[in-house]
Amino acid sequence: MPVPxxxxxxxxxxxxxxxxxxxxxxxxxxxMRCLEGGPRRFxxxxxxxxxxxxxxxxxxxxxxxxxxxxxxxxxxxxxxRVEYALTPLGRTxxxxxxxxxxxxxxxxxxxxxxxxxxxxxPSA
Amino acid sequence: MPVPxxxxxxxxxxxxxxxxxxxxxxxxxxxMRCLEGGPRRFxxxxxxxxxxxxxxxxxxxxxxxxxxxxxxxxxxxxxxRVEYALTPLGRTxxxxxxxxxxxxxxxxxxxxxxxxxxxxxPSA
DNA sequence: GGTGCCGGTTACTTCAACGGTACCGGCGGC
DNA sequence: GCCGCCGGTACCGTTGAAGTAACCGGCACC
Numbered sequence: 142m143p144v145p146x147x148x149x150x151x152x153x154x155x156x157x158x159x160x161x162x163x164x165x166x167x168x169x170x171x172x173m174r175c176l177e178g179g180p181r182r183f184x185x186x187x188x189x190x191x192x193x194x195x196x197x198x199x200x201x202x203x204x205x206x207x208x209x210x211x212x213x214x215x216x217x218x219x220x221x222r223v224e225y226a227l228t229p230l231g232r233t234x235x236x237x238x239x240x241x242x243x244x245x246x247x248x249x250x251x252x253x254x255x256x257x258x259x260x261x262x263p264s265a
Numbered sequence: 266m267p268v269p270x271x272x273x274x275x276x277x278x279x280x281x282x283x284x285x286x287x288x289x290x291x292x293x294x295x296x297m298r299c300l301e302g303g304p305r306r307f308x309x310x311x312x313x314x315x316x317x318x319x320x321x322x323x324x325x326x327x328x329x330x331x332x333x334x335x336x337x338x339x340x341x342x343x344x345x346r347v348e349y350a351l352t353p354l355g356r357t358x359x360x361x362x363x364x365x366x367x368x369x370x371x372x373x374x375x376x377x378x379x380x381x382x383x384x385x386x387p388s389a
Numbered sequence: 390g391g392t393g394c395c396g397g398t399t400a401c402t403t404c405a406a407c408g409g410t411a412c413c414g415g416c417g418g419c
Numbered sequence: 420g421c422c423g424c425c426g427g428t429a430c431c432g433t434t435g436a437a438g439t440a441a442c443c444g445g446c447a448c449c
Binding site: 159174189207228243 | 268279302382
Binding site for chain 4: 290292
């Protein structure tokens with residue numbers, strides 16, 4: 142297939158650029174999983190996300206809210222309560238995420254082997 | 266669904282941690298697409314990846330090689346030639362990637378709308 | 390002998406995500 | 420009065436990806 146790639150191979154507003162959550166956010170996938178079963182409170186999320194700090198969790202949730210996959214609901218009760226949940230849009234993202242997770246699970250051994258092989262012979 | 270999430274909700278070596286390429290690397294998805302049609306040379310890749318610098322392309326390719334989705338082949342010709350190609354493992358990743366791309370394409374309007382809405386009313 | 394291409398490398402800078410610590414206001418309980 | 424819980428914010432430092440710019444050796448061409 143010797144056809145050279147053209148300079149306009151990519152759409153200037155290629156949808157990949159708009160993929161939320163998936164890029165550069167360490168905790169986002171796990172947060173999605175935690176919300177899969179229903180709305181959760183801030184401190185409730187901190188339990189399974191062992192090691193996350195309040196700051197990073199707040200940042201991540203706000204970013205995911207910005208991207209439209211999470212909603213934040215503040216209840217004017219006493220004591221005040223805040224709940225985070227997936228939006229319908231966010232819920233539709235779970236499918237494609239599953240595909241990637243399944244791939245990763247299925248190829249875990251090969252992935253780890255590749256890294257080891259590279260370290261033995263970096264760019265032969 | 267009021268069942269609280271347990272502290273060991275996530276497998277300590279959860280496969281999500283091992284997803285290559287997808288996290289934190291700006292150009293990796295596009296590079297995958299460029300290699301989809303067959304092996305490419307370094308300078309050949311720079312054409313469709315408008316704006317990428319030699320340094321970042323070299324770094325990205327090396328990282329992808331480390332993760333086992335790309336192979337680098339050096340031909341001892343004159344002038345010397347280097348080709349990059351997807352590994353079989355890398356090729357199997359295209360499927361899940363397509364799922365995410367399709368999702369993004371299908372929901373592009375909603376994604377952009379969510380961001381605009383957030384900017385009008387940040388965390389109401 | 391100078392210019393350019395190929396496939397990079399090196400050094401320096403910028404930026405965003407992450408992590409750590411400290412602290413806040415409003416409330417309830419002791 | 421004091422402590423702690425809840426849901427954060429403010430400040431600071433670190434890291435790692437990305438960008439900028441300069442340069443390299445080997446070869447071909449003129």
